[in-house]
Amino acid sequence: MTGSLAGVRWGDTLARVVVILLLAFAIFGPLANLVLWAFAERWYFPHKLPQEFGLTFWARVFAPRGSALASLWTSVGIACLTVLSTLAVAVPAGYALARLRLPARTLILLVFLLPQAVPNLPVYVNIARVFYEIRLNGTITGVVLVHAAHGLVLAVWIASAAFASVDASLEEAARNMGASAWRCWTTVTLPLALPGLIASAIFVFLESLDEFTGTYFVGVPDVTTLPLLMFNASMGGNYQIASITAILLLLPSIAFMLAVERFLKADVLAMIGR
């Protein structure tokens, strides 16, 4: 190998390293700040780093009667209920959209997309007003409904893609081999679509866990989820509590994203929106 060629290679590698480092800083810089704040006991203005590290605030967050743990369980409970109610609609709807020759298929998929296209705030303000009249404001049910409406788009789209990726001849073969429509569905269709359905459940769960605006309008003050707690903490200048809650919110997201990557296969992704 000649010297000049090696030089070009080195320059090339160096450029790549610099770009990757910049990218990493853009992504992980704010996160590093978050982690610093989570373990900072004292951190005043002119100092670049906290003067004192410790776990006092963690102890406070995880105190048996601390509000953080309570709202964590509220968040998880709401997310689970949201997943259940969303799947109850998304599974049959997704299957129908994937299999039946509905004339307005694309239109139906677009209608499910509509709540995402409209600005969130006016929608939630109106929902809050309606919910207030029918006494759903400040209830878990109300918050679950708002989260489900939000998660339905994603769930229906992914579920319909998951079912569409199950070849119809596989179902025909089951019927042909003596399976009733229901047994065919439970022994062939559902197991084959399951990875996609799990992925959609995970997305809905994460969406619900992170959701802020709708919960703010419908849930406050009776229902306090983790994002609301984080909001209150950072508005009150309590960056430690806010950072710790943020990390709590981050962990399930990262874990589930890794799982989703396994469940959402290319053949399912290729069918999304078809």
Place this chain on the structure above:
Amino acid sequence: MSPPSQATGSPYLHADAVSVSYGATRVLDRVSLTVARGELVALLGSSGCGKTTLLRAIAGFVTPTEGRIVVDGRDITRLPPEARGTAMMFQSYALWPHMNVAANIGYGLRMRGRPRDEIAKRVGEMLRLLQLDGYGERSIAALSGGQKQRVALGRALAVDPSVLLLDEPMSNLDYRVRLELRHELRALQQRVGITAVYVTHDREEALTLADRIAVIDAGRIAQLGTPDEVFHRPVSPFVAGFMGADNAIDVVHAGDGWSWPAGGAGTRARAHFRADRARLAPPGTDAGRGTLAIDGAVVQRVYLGTQYRYRVHAGADDFWVDDPERRDEGAAVRVLVPPDALLVFPAAA
């Protein structure tokens, strides 16, 4: 209709004037077909002719708009697929990727509520029959095309179906694997003694496999007969062409045989013949009694291996003739077609 070659009684499967329409399109037009017990009938036709639709109507995936389908005296026209007792082998094999080989083969018996040990025994029998011993625990993704085909066949045979329906089962296989499996399939079908309907677009496959062939054209049966009948005595120009006699020329009956060109007095007709039943001779060669002589020129030469195939231009027609001797393009030739190689149909009005 000719009697089935393996007639062992009254028709076992009877499609009676079956029509199928998709919207305004009529895919099958009053098709009638009988299959005797233990017989293999091939439905032969080009894509879109309706052969697969007929198969799917027998399986229960499409509902006939008119007509009846009867199996062993039982009218199954309106029954759902799972209540018919037919077994279909799909073109794509349609094996379930989330089950292993044994679970695929045993599925039909499981749906029929058979006990576990009986299912395991039957699956074992099928694996042995199809030379798949030791493959029971394999996943479907780990199988070759030929093995998948065997598993699909095993799954269909495991339930001891009333009728075995095969939808182009060989079309996804390599040519050599196909040849091998074709003979295996035929031997197996005769050994098990199963009644089968076999959809294919490959005439060689139909000729080697079937007891009888139904040539299907535009939603109707153009001819139904033994391979020999369909090959040597096609009833229409379409069947003749489809069975490989695709050279067509206008002829006239004068004196003691058919002659070309079709000028002068006599009965006019259109004659079909196969490329390998004609031969080439130098211009002016004496044709002999009854032999059709056509004078033309070679316009194209294709090497076939054992011989050449020539495209000969004569009058307004082009046709293909096989000949072992090498000739140049442009050479004047006389095409000789012996009388028993001519398939003559009335001239189009």
